[in-house]
Amino acid sequence: MGTPERELSDLAKSYGGTRESYREESPQHRLTLPGFALAQTPVTNALYSRYVAVTGRRSPLTWHGSEPPAEQRDHPVVDVSWDEAQSFCIWLNDQLTNEALQVIDAMGQQPVCYNLQSAVRLPSEAEWEYAARGSEGYTFPWGNSFDPKCANTRETGVARTTPVGSYPEGASPYGLLDMAGNVWEWTTTLDHIYPYNADDGREAAQASGRRILRGGCYANPQGFSRCACRFRLPPTVRNEFIGFRLAFSRIE
16 A cells, blocks of 8 residues: 655656655555455446435535436536535445345345445545555556546546546456546545554544545546545535545455
8 A cells, every 4th residue: 555655756757746745655555454345436426316315415516406417327426525425325324224124024034134244335545545456556547557548537638527437448456447537536534644554543434634535536637546646635525526436344
């Protein structure tokens, strides 16, 4: 996880800024994560619209009232704060739990061992980075060299979101799409220095402070779409560049 300190000067030469601009990505370090899964693509407008319709929560400013534009239903939802993404996960867990229990009841069985470890949530930044770059530690999800055919970044000239999965050549080693570009993605993690330690308070859901986002967006140049790049914002911030992706803990 992260970037070796010896490479910080090269990043500054390639993408601008100074060596210290990339200090937050160091030191590079190894860690072991519990089993987990990430959704293949970010949450879409179509899925988020179900949440808005049922709960009456605010709809993104890019929508027409409570519904997204028809041509953007398969685009990633944007204008969602960290707090709103968390609320969406809680709502979706209720839907999935109720649906699962209803199926069990219909079969005449008791839901004795329903395991909520499979709960939908946001990924930690460590989970996100591993899923994006794989065990080989790629610079970008697809490899170590930038390719504009692999991601919706400023280099494409599109200047807006694209339907999720529009860049299949940019898949990560685990088949995840849109891990670079399109929209920034919220993680659960508070803005703390490296090395990453899940037990040092940075994963405290109720703590105040800025949360880490990953992946870059359509308006950013390629340097922001590097798998190790970190960005942070207060949890109440929302804008047209920010979306999110779902994660799941493995059921043992």
